[in-house]
Amino acid sequence: MLLLAVSLEETPVEPASAWIMLLFAAVMMATYVGVAIERFHKTVAALCGAAVLVVLGIALGLFDYPKIYDFLKEDLNIFGVIIGTGILVDVVGKSGLFHFLSMWIVRFTGGQASKLFLTLCLVTFLFVSVLTIVPAMLILSSLVLVICRSLNYKPMPLLLSVAICANSGAIATFASGLPNIMVGTAAGIPYLHFLQVSLPYAVISLVIAVIGLRFFFRNDLPWKQNDEQLAALQEQIDTFDPWALVEDRKVLLRSAVILTLTVIGFALAQQLGVGMDFVAMVGATAALLFAGKGVEDAIHKVNWTVILFFMGLFVIIGCVKQTGALAWVAEQVIEVSGNRLELLLPLLGGFSAVASSIVDNIPVAATLIPIVQDISGGSVPAEPLWWVLIICCNLGGNGTPIGSISCVIAIYALKREAGVHVGWGTFLKLGGAIMVIQVIGAIAYVMMFHHFGWIPSL
Numbered sequence: 001m002l003l004l005a006v007s008l009e010e011t012p013v014e015p016a017s018a019w020i021m022l023l024f025a026a027v028m029m030a031t032y033v034g035v036a037i038e039r040f041h042k043t044v045a046a047l048c049g050a051a052v053l054v055v056l057g058i059a060l061g062l063f064d065y066p067k068i069y070d071f072l073k074e075d076l077n078i079f080g081v082i083i084g085t086g087i088l089v090d091v092v093g094k095s096g097l098f099h100f101l102s103m104w105i106v107r108f109t110g111g112q113a114s115k116l117f118l119t120l121c122l123v124t125f126l127f128v129s130v131l132t133i134v135p136a137m138l139i140l141s142s143l144v145l146v147i148c149r150s151l152n153y154k155p156m157p158l159l160l161s162v163a164i165c166a167n168s169g170a171i172a173t174f175a176s177g178l179p180n181i182m183v184g185t186a187a188g189i190p191y192l193h194f195l196q197v198s199l200p201y202a203v204i205s206l207v208i209a210v211i212g213l214r215f216f217f218r219n220d221l222p223w224k225q226n227d228e229q230l231a232a233l234q235e236q237i238d239t240f241d242p243w244a245l246v247e248d249r250k251v252l253l254r255s256a257v258i259l260t261l262t263v264i265g266f267a268l269a270q271q272l273g274v275g276m277d278f279v280a281m282v283g284a285t286a287a288l289l290f291a292g293k294g295v296e297d298a299i300h301k302v303n304w305t306v307i308l309f310f311m312g313l314f315v316i317i318g319c320v321k322q323t324g325a326l327a328w329v330a331e332q333v334i335e336v337s338g339n340r341l342e343l344l345l346p347l348l349g350g351f352s353a354v355a356s357s358i359v360d361n362i363p364v365a366a367t368l369i370p371i372v373q374d375i376s377g378g379s380v381p382a383e384p385l386w387w388v389l390i391i392c393c394n395l396g397g398n399g400t401p402i403g404s405i406s407c408v409i410a411i412y413a414l415k416r417e418a419g420v421h422v423g424w425g426t427f428l429k430l431g432g433a434i435m436v437i438q439v440i441g442a443i444a445y446v447m448m449f450h451h452f453g454w455i456p457s458l
Helices: 002-010 018-037 040-058 067-073 076-094 097-109 113-129 132-151 153-167 180-187 192-196 197-218 227-237 247-270 276-290 295-300 304-323 325-337 341-358 360-375 383-396 405-418 426-453
Strands: none
Touching: 018 040, 018 132, 018 304, 018 325, 018 360, 040 304, 067 304, 076 097, 076 180, 076 247, 076 276, 076 295, 076 304, 097 113, 097 132, 097 247, 113 132, 113 153, 113 197, 113 227, 132 153, 132 197, 132 227, 132 405, 153 197, 153 383, 153 426, 180 325, 180 383, 192 197, 192 247, 197 383, 247 276, 276 295, 304 325, 304 360, 325 360, 341 360, 341 383, 341 405, 341 426, 360 383, 383 405, 383 426
């Protein structure tokens, strides 16, 4: 928090000339296009963009090289959260806990399509809320494919349902989505505020998604099954062993305890006077100490490509911000909206959702954070703007097949493991329609919360 306070109290940036602003903005947009079309790996694209802007910034006298460390210092805790949760999830996964829970789900539903669909949607929401979207989707995509092979169900309806519901789970808590961590860190939003503001709408957006998915896939699963079909399913399920991947039940129990305590630590971090990164690293250390066997392997499983992507992205945003371009964009937004919140919220929510569906919600959030900081203040309260940005950046991922990592993982798994191709047209009819309803609802929801004074003050 000290680093955040320092960054917010820095002297205003002197605007550069218009051509420099345009040059830096063009390099940033070219990087984002590279991320979107996947011509290069997104980490390579981000690092290349960062290198080009650093060279230009130094050559044009915009900043000295040590300024780069200022671009990164206020976001160091994000790296701590990613590293800590990555190690924790890997160790807990090796204990067999997630497989055990998955098999329990199948037995609980009896294999019935309607119950299985609803249960998977709810479990996805819970898994993403606790584990973040990437590890949860990796676990659930494997689970769904195994279930579909075992029960002879089409994999596309269940796997796409999991992918879309994951984006609702991503807005539930501070640590469930990377945009949440980024915005929550920049705005200084406590963990408990997420439970008060974004969690209720996460549930509402989940209901919207479940209704839309059930309607879209109404002819793709055996929603009504007779007694004979259910009995055959039960025979198959009886052969499943929940303990198949559990080597040591004591390790599984310790893993469950450590995971639970880490989640509680996230909720109490502010009251304890520590950061989310500290809680994540303590949880990772405890997992390695009491439940981990391959320490080296667990550390290698940390998503270092995401960390390097963030580093490049933060340097890009810092360089562009140093030109004054983002402050200029904020001024134009204020002028267009007349500084009226009832216009600012739809503008910010709609843009962040559409941009997130085309590029990726991480660079969109990183770009909009400094703009929101410039817009808010005075007659415009910051809190509604932050919440609209958090919710719409995550839900915007439902718009296209490349809009969120959950959709990318699901579609890749379908093509690789089941030979099923999901086209843009099919996905736009499904995810695009759900996204529009969810985003309109999110804007109305935040406006209502602000009107009645239900949004906690920062």
